[in-house]
Amino acid sequence: MKTSEATLPRLLKKDSYLRPYREIIENRMRRVRETEKRLTSGETGLADFASGHEYFGLHYREGQWIFREWAPNATGLFLIGEMTGWREEAAFALERINDQGVWEIRLPRNAFRHGDLYRLRIHWPDNRGDRIPAYARRVVQDPETRIFNAQVWQPPLPYHWKNPVPRISEQDEQLLIYEVHTGMAQEAEKIGSYSEFTGYILPRIVRAGYNTIQLMAVQEHPYYGSFGYQVSNFFAASSRFGTPDELKALVDAAHGAGLRVIMDLVHSHAVSNETEGLSRFDGTPYQYFHEGPRGRHTAWDSRCFDYGKPQVLHFLLSNCRFWLDEYRFDGFRFDGVTSMLYRDHGLGKAFTAYDDYFSDNLDEDALTCLALANRVTHAVRPDAITIAEDVSGMPGLAAPVEDGGVGFDYRFAMGVPDYWIRLTKEVADEDWPTGHLWYELNNRRPEEKTISYAESHDQALVGDKTLIFRLIDADIYDHMRKDDQNFRVDRGMALHKMIRLITLATAGNGYLNFMGNEFGHPEWIDFPREGNRWSLRYARRQWSLADHPDLKYRFLADFDRDMIAMVRRCGLLSHPxxxxxxxxxxxxxxxxxxxxxxxxxxxxxxxxxxxxxxxxxxxxxxxxxxxxxxxxxxxxxxxxxxxxxxxxxxxxxxxxxxxxxxxxxxxxxxxxxxxx
CATH class of the missing domain: 2.60.40.1180 (Golgi alpha-mannosidase II)
Structure with a gap:
């Protein structure tokens, strides 16, 4: 009995309710070890294995261009583009180089120029189709035809990094995250750029006192209104906001200001688009994804990766390393972890018992992929931050793999904003149950680091309401002048400040705010779509409201600034x-x-x-x-x-x-x- 207790995974020692699932958890740990060994053949490190982006795709090496692609069902591949007049030419035909379905071509220096547009034409039995290369690092959309193509990005001078990654003081080990979306960060009715963000929004974040930026919608996505969560090109920074060098300059400037920059990383699914994305890439629906119904996420109209395939793991793990190496991001917020973990994607499930986490509904391949993604990230950057967005409450997500966990550094306390919605929406504040409120604010697993928030971008979307709008409603449009006494506004502002302070003060190890919510931005987020006549009116942030000396928004912004400053000065979140x-x-x-x-x-x-x-x-x-x-x-x-x-x-x-x-x-x- 003593031997059994001594070999018990640490996660089970801390939570005795997990002990009935010991065998499952130990099998999970063994599965991660064995998968890593199988991928690396026991001869190299996992970080070295996760370098597919240096092998596949288009590269200029030693005076020649080399392009490789994985397309096992293909019978022929051609590079087509501006260099071929968009026709198939024998000189640009790829050769299959192994029985795994890897194709390659080597071309002279003058075959491509910086800025050339290109794509793949893939032939498979009985048909063919145009595709953007899976590892393309630059994808652009023609403003008139709306067609996406890969683009050669080989500027004469590579970007010169100016600032080192900031050294984090003990007080700033606490995460104070400012969640942002580059395109809607500006006030004008247009899509904002990386450069505009660097020049105008970054200084605001610095003044507000937050120490970490969480950047949304980085990976290329065909539909702007997806908020960046329907990814087509996993290695390409979205070109609608600017160039790769301009994104690097944004990260560089943030580092120079002492801020860390993490990005939303979407590995939970992929867009269903075929020409722009990975769906039916080589003519089969199952190259990167599951075959049949399991390969489609009907609620999101997207494709679901087959995390058991070595080539898919190679693709996704390399994607983790790519963003750390190429753009010097400081970590990731992994999107849609719940959807990855469960075969039913956790839709409509309450997760009220531990059995819900250890049933046949769990996708062990997906869990292994997440554990390996954390290992790769921390092997490349030991100081990197990984955060799990999970609504199920899966035990051990933010525990080390060797302890029986999945390896994330933090998890979001997603029950907190849900609880604030229920209170403000369904309960008069004179009836708020303070005891239950206290429980919800502190309901977390003590052995795992958590990040709390009162509201994120989710609560600001059309169809939902921000806290300030729930509290003030339409009076926010007409009664926010300093000389206007309005009961609803006074009540809403008072509760808005209290809600944010108590959420931050009780947060486990970090706190998140979506841009503009700190000053009570009055309107929802609605991206251009057919239903609003493709308007950008609600896909922006009205910073001038917070700057206006005669409006009350400034009061909320000032309170948030001083609240954050207090937390940083006292190192509050470092004390559990x-x-x-x-x-x-x-x-x-x-x-x-x-x-x-x-x-x-x-x-x-x-x-x-x-x-x-x-x-x-x-x-x-x-x-x-x-x-x-x-x-x-x-x-x-x-x-x-x-x-x-x-x-x-x-x-x-x-x-x-x-x-x-x-x-x-x-x-x-x-x-x-x-x-x-």
Missing amino acids: NIPLLKEHHSDKVILFSRAGLIFAFNFHPTRSHSDYPFHAAPGEYRMILDSDAADYGGQGRLSPDQHHLTQPENGSHQLRLYLPTRTAIVLEPVGKVLPK
């Missing part, structure tokens, strides 16, 4: 212990401490509390943040920089505070060095 000092349902009060600070929240809509007592560590405290301050658009019912002394009472110490309605305050001990 969050003792609850008091929770009272009828009073609508939640009080807790973290990193030596005291957080006091009164959610009651009509009842302020005078001399509200609670136990606290003895000493003197001063108020360092007040959501009701006039500087943040509040009523200013508390004097700035208040000091409070604890009083001995019944063998302990108590603080007594005035807690105005719908107000949150933060207290800091005076004369003590806060834990770092």
Whole structure:
């Protein structure tokens, strides 16, 4: 028995409820090891294996062009393009070089010029089709014909990197993520560029105090309205925002400003398009994807990878390394992890019992792929960040593979924004259950790092509502001037600040905000589509609202800035212990401490509390943040920089505070060095 206990995976030691599934978890660990050994033949590292992008695709090496493609069902391949007049020419015919279906051609220096457009024409039994190469690094769309083609990208001078990856201080190990979309980051009714983002939005993020950018829609996608989640070309940075060098300049400038940059990485599915994407690439529906119904994601109208194929693993693992090497991204937010993990994609499933995670519904090949993707990422960049977007709550996602986990560094606490939606949508705030709220904010696996958020881009899309819109509704259009007293606006702004502060203050190890939500951006996101006559009106961010001195949006932005600054100064999220000092349902009060600070929240809509007592560590405290301050658009019912002394009472110490309605305050001990 002792031997069995000693060899127990660490994940099971920390969670005894997982022990009935020991055999499954140990088989999973063994499967990852064996798959890695099979892929590398035990002769090279996994990071070296994940270099398919240096073998496949178009490369200029030692005075000649070399192009390779994997197309096992093909009977013939031709490069066609501007260099051939878009016709098949014998000089541009590829040769099959092995029985695995790899094709190759070598061409002289003058065969291509920088900027040339090209594609593949693939012949297969009984038919043929034009395809964009699977490893194409540059794909562009003709503005008139709307046709996509690969483009030779070989500028005379390669991009010269100016800034090293930022060294992260101990306080900034806590992730404070600003989620952004390059195209809609500008205010004009157009698609924004990488260069515009670098010049105008990056300084805003720096001023706001966030230390990490999460960049959406990087991989090329034919349909702008997919938000970047219907990827066609996995190795190509979206050209609708600019050139590869301009994206590199964005990452470089962010590093120079001390910011990390992670990107949304979509390996959960691929666009169904055939000419632009991988679907039916060599004439078969099953080259990269599962055959039959399992190969189609009906809810997303997309294709599902066959993660059990070595060639598919080679493609996806190489894709991880490519973005780290070529663009110096600092990690990934893996999209759609739930959809990958379960054969039914987790659709309509509640995941209420551990059996749901260990049934035949689990796609072990997908889980192995994710574990290997984490290994590759951390082998190439040990300091890289990997985040899992999973709604199922799969145990061990953010635990090391050798402990029985999948290897992510963090997972999103996706139940938190869902809970805020339910509260603001379905429950009058005088009935908010503070005890259940406290539970939901802190409901996470202590052995795994989590990132909390009150709302992300998901809550801002058409068909949903941001928090500010749920709280204020149409009054946000007519009553946001500073001299306009409006009850709905005052209520909404007060709760908006409180919701964001308590979400951040109770977050496990990181916090995320979608651009513009910090100042209560008033409108939803609606990308150009037939239903809105292809308008860009709602695919933008109105920064001028936050800059306008006579509007109330500035109050919310200033509060968010000071809230983030406080967290960074105190290293708040580096301290996992969050003792609850008091929770009272009828009073609508939640009080807790973290990193030596005291957080006091009164959610009651009509009842302020005078001399509200609670136990606290003895000493003197001063108020360092007040959501009701006039500087943040509040009523200013508390004097700035208040000091409070604890009083001995019944063998302990108590603080007594005035807690105005719908107000949150933060207290800091005076004369003590806060834990770092």
